[in-house]
Amino acid sequence: MDGAEAVFPDEMTWPAGDVGRVPFLAYTNPEFHKAELERFFYRDHWCYVGLEAEIPEPGDFIRTAVGERSVIVVRDDEGAINVVENVCAHRGVQFCRERHGNRLDQGFTCPYHQWKYTLQGDLRGVPFLRGLKRDGQVQGGMPPDFKTSDHGLNKLKVATRGGVIFASFDPDVESLEDFLGPEMLGYFDRLFDGRMLKILGYNRQRIPGNWKLMQENIKDPYHPGLLHTWFVTFGLWRADNKSELKMDAHHRHAAMISTRGQAAAAAPAEVTQVSSFKASMQLNDARFLDIVPEPWWKGPTAVMMTLFPSVILQQQVNSVSTRHIQPRGHGAFDFVWTHFGFEDDDEAMTQRRLRQANLFGPAGFVSADDGEVIELSQMGFEQKPFHRTVAELGGRDAADSDHMITETLIRGMYGYWRKVMGL
Amino acid sequence: MGGPDYAELCQLYARYAAALDAARWDEWPEFFVEDCLYKLIPRENHERGFPLATLMFESKGMLQDRVYGIRETLFHDPYYQRHVIGAPLIHAATAERITCEANYAVLRTKLSELPTVFSLGRYIDEVVVTDGGLKFASKLVVYDNELIANSIIYPI
Numbered sequence: 242m243d244g245a246e247a248v249f250p251d252e253m254t255w256p257a258g259d260v261g262r263v264p265f266l267a268y269t270n271p272e273f274h275k276a277e278l279e280r281f282f283y284r285d286h287w288c289y290v291g292l293e294a295e296i297p298e299p300g301d302f303i304r305t306a307v308g309e310r311s312v313i314v315v316r317d318d319e320g321a322i323n324v325v326e327n328v329c330a331h332r333g334v335q336f337c338r339e340r341h342g343n344r345l346d347q348g349f350t351c352p353y354h355q356w357k358y359t360l361q362g363d364l365r366g367v368p369f370l371r372g373l374k375r376d377g378q379v380q381g382g383m384p385p386d387f388k389t390s391d392h393g394l395n396k397l398k399v400a401t402r403g404g405v406i407f408a409s410f411d412p413d414v415e416s417l418e419d420f421l422g423p424e425m426l427g428y429f430d431r432l433f434d435g436r437m438l439k440i441l442g443y444n445r446q447r448i449p450g451n452w453k454l455m456q457e458n459i460k461d462p463y464h465p466g467l468l469h470t471w472f473v474t475f476g477l478w479r480a481d482n483k484s485e486l487k488m489d490a491h492h493r494h495a496a497m498i499s500t501r502g503q504a505a506a507a508a509p510a511e512v513t514q515v516s517s518f519k520a521s522m523q524l525n526d527a528r529f530l531d532i533v534p535e536p537w538w539k540g541p542t543a544v545m546m547t548l549f550p551s552v553i554l555q556q557q558v559n560s561v562s563t564r565h566i567q568p569r570g571h572g573a574f575d576f577v578w579t580h581f582g583f584e585d586d587d588e589a590m591t592q593r594r595l596r597q598a599n600l601f602g603p604a605g606f607v608s609a610d611d612g613e614v615i616e617l618s619q620m621g622f623e624q625k626p627f628h629r630t631v632a633e634l635g636g637r638d639a640a641d642s643d644h645m646i647t648e649t650l651i652r653g654m655y656g657y658w659r660k661v662m663g664l
Numbered sequence: 665m666g667g668p669d670y671a672e673l674c675q676l677y678a679r680y681a682a683a684l685d686a687a688r689w690d691e692w693p694e695f696f697v698e699d700c701l702y703k704l705i706p707r708e709n710h711e712r713g714f715p716l717a718t719l720m721f722e723s724k725g726m727l728q729d730r731v732y733g734i735r736e737t738l739f740h741d742p743y744y745q746r747h748v749i750g751a752p753l754i755h756a757a758t759a760e761r762i763t764c765e766a767n768y769a770v771l772r773t774k775l776s777e778l779p780t781v782f783s784l785g786r787y788i789d790e791v792v793v794t795d796g797g798l799k800f801a802s803k804l805v806v807y808d809n810e811l812i813a814n815s816i817i818y819p820i
């Protein structure tokens with residue numbers, strides 16, 4: 242029986258070196274959450290903000306977020322991509338309310354006092370800057386030493402690769418390539434190989450659980466064959482599929498790489514371990530799984546990448562998407578799915594991607610249940626924050642793996658988390 | 665205008681709501697013709713012309729597959745739904761076909777919890793006359809929700 246300790250401990254006790262038994266407090270403490278925002282989302286890391294294909298024309302912009310801070314991603318008149326914080330330099334108004342649009346002609350204007358900014362985020366107009374001339378006198382105006390060049394919007398550092406846009410509030414952040422590391426970069430370039438992307442659309446959900454749970458979910462190959470019985474039933478997932486788990490040198494990013502077996506032959510019970518599994522079940526409409534291999538796959542039928550802290554890159558057979566994590570306090574996050582295709586897709590491939598999107602997203606056959614269990618995890622954490630998880634499948638250390646029966650990637654992530662958090 | 669009786673159309677929506685609210689999932693595909701289209705799509709995608717739907721089913725078979733998923737494979741926190749569907753607005757009608765739309769609200773009640781507004785939007789529908797009465801040839805569920813409250817399991 243546990244519960245002898247204080248139910249609401251002041252401090253987290255976590256034996257040095259342990260990465261598999263994560264204290265519930267890591268998910269419930271608002272102070273930790275603020276430290277995570279500062280150390281992971283606002284410093285030293287690149288965060289995903291969108292795809293170039295979302296803002297193809299000069300003046301196009303989208304409003305999105307880095308961590309819990311609203312930012313605008315905009316293509317300027319020279320085609321360059323700028324990311325600026327959505328807070329007016331004057332009185333702090335979060336001035337941009339549209340979620341997308343084009344501002345080539347107008348630039349950005351704060352409604353409160355009409356301060357105007359260029360698409361690069363420079364201040365270009367302040368009403369009554371030099372005051373109002375009346376009866377030969379100048380009334381008001383900014384002090385003589387006020388320089389508009391000192392009062393631009395907060396500009397983030399920007400990196401793009403293969404049509405994907407990342408931003409950082411940290412001017413000293415390492416290069417995106419170093420941030421990803423060579424192993425992750427290889428899988429990144431496999432998906433974003435330079436072809437123009439075609440935006441298919443968005444799905445947006447709010448999941449009432451700590452944001453790290455979503456990173457963990459896609460670092461957890463233990464659950465898909467057990468939670469997602471749809472995957473198992475229709476032959477998309479087998480625990481004995483050829484698979485690999487890889488991490489960057491810091492163990493913050495990861496890739497789960499798997500290759501579906503040839504025949505979706507009935508899996509033996511010891512492989513599924515799912516009591517409800519029905520080997521004879523057939524889809525009424527097989528088009529859900531009308532899978533057509535694509536040359537760029539170079540083998541693997543699914544590669545799920547977690548780039549810490551902000552994004553998941555999904556290839557599940559023909560369905561490709563980015564999944565953007567936007568925290569909302571310690572107990573919730575918004576999860577934004579951007580599904581896309583490629584410029585050379587024919588109509589049939591576009592339809593196929595749209596159809597396979599039924600498997601994923603907030604209502605997906607194999608994703609809706611991820612959101613559900615994350616919510617229930619958070620409920621469990623909140624009721625007994627003195628307790629801890631046990632992520633010890635496959636051992637107590639963290640290393641790459643050539644099979645799926647392990648929680649090694651979660652341990653890798655918490656090794657990194659402990660180091661950065663100093664906990 | 666001609667075509668089927670307005671009361672009959674209202675009855676179709678009332679029966680649809682009643683079946684879903686009673687969780688009679690097997691009846692759901694039966695409201696559609698064989699070669700149907702059901703799309704649950706965010707207003708954003710609909711208005712910006714993005715083809716992605718949250719759910720897109722292109723046949724009665726796909727609807728039946730979804731029912732199987734709800735019953736057998738999708739783990740979820742159980743909940744009740746309550747559909748409130750407004751009076752349908754007919755845009756066009758012939759003897760065989762009605763193009764119409766109707767507002768809807770779905771209130772959700774999770775076990776041990778208070779009810780919440782779960783989904784809001786409108787149906788944009790194609791209704792056809794069949795031997796088995798009026799059925800949906802196409803149902804576009806365009807929802808206003810900027811964010812889905814975690815997940816959507818049951819049909820709307």
Ligand SMILES: [Fe+2]
Pocket residue numbers: 458464465468469607608611
């Ligand atoms: Fe999952």
